Amino acid sequence: MSEIVVGVGTAEGAGLRAVRWAAERASARSARLRLVHVVDEAIESGGDARLLLAALEGARATLDEALEVARRVDPDLAVVSDLEQGSPIEVFERCSRTADLLVVGSDWHGGRRASRRGVHSLRVAAASRVPVVVVPDIDVAMRTGIAVGVDGSEVGARALAFAADEAERRGWPLIAVHAWDLVPLSGGEYGYGGAMVAVDDLTEAAHDVLEAALAQTIADRPSLEIDRRVIAGDPVIALSDAAEEAALLVVGSHGRGALARFLLGSVSHGVLAHLEAPTVVVR
Structure with a gap:
């Protein structure tokens, strides 16, 4: 059985919404829901x-309150609860x-300025080996x-597949956003790799x-409604704007370097720092 893990930091606000979001998806996917609360090793x-x-x-x-929330979503949902001690980042x-x-x-x-919980969500998203959904209040x-950032990359293709699957399942349009942002030089032209390119x-x-x-x-899902958006501007702003009207935003992570698995790319980090909707980071 597939499994969805949800971090239960609080049974209020964003914590409650995260549990409900996870329970709804687990119910729709006939997956098991695992509720995890971590008592920080510092205590x-x-x-x-x-x-x-x-x-x-x-x-x-x-955890008991979170279980009640999940049961209200689906009384028959398979749910397990784990109480862990240690580093939240390492546990997740x-x-x-x-x-x-x-x-x-x-x-x-x-x-707004990040709280400790906000910082933790960024670090969890960076360390995870599977897609992470960060749910704001x-x-x-x-x-x-379902809004998705499209950039033509391999990880972008995985993000697109995730978003398209979710849009088709819910019967919602897919909002495909491709943004480009280059520094203008003069005469309506832009510099790129030492070349001058017309807008x-x-x-x-x-x-x-x-x-x-x-x-x-399009070939796999011919009936899927797609709202295409090509935007000249900062990709973070373009995606955040799209997220303001969407139920979900999906982006790919582009961490770089030797520690790539523990890093987020600038775009995924940017949208998580300005959440406008539940946001999925796909690796």
Whole structure:
């Protein structure tokens, strides 16, 4: 049986929304839902037994509340609960080794300064081996559409496949966004690799990239409604704008270097820092 893991940091706000989101997807996919709460290792290392006991009791109560939320979504849902102690990043990285999807809550959105939970969601997304859904405390119940960043890359293709599958399953349009952003030089031309390129040429090339990337999706899902958007501008802003009207945003991660698996690319990091909807980061 496939499994969706959700981090249960709190039974309020984004934490509650994350549990509900994960439960709804697990129900739709006939997957098992694993509720995971991590008591930070810093509490145990502090040496205060009463504080640790209180943290463990609070964690059990939070897991019980999360279980009630999941049961309200689907009384027959297969649910297991895990209470862990240690580093939250390490625990969720380990959980991601056997999961199909990892879901965490975050209260970092709308350009506001990150809280500790917001920072944790970024680090969990960077360390995970499977797609991660970061759920903000934003009500998207009245929205439809799955927005996805399309860039023609291999990881972008995986993000597109994830988004198209979700859009088709829900009967919603796919909002395919391709954004390009180059530094203008003069005379309406842009510098790129030492060359001067006209804006019209760049725009046409961007449309070609989008159409090429969508070709397989169109062939596989001919009835899927696709809203194509080619935008000259910052990809983070373009995707965040699309996310404001969508129920879900999907992006690919482009971490670079020797520690690529523990890094997020600038675009995926940017949209997670300005959450406007539940956001999936696909590796």
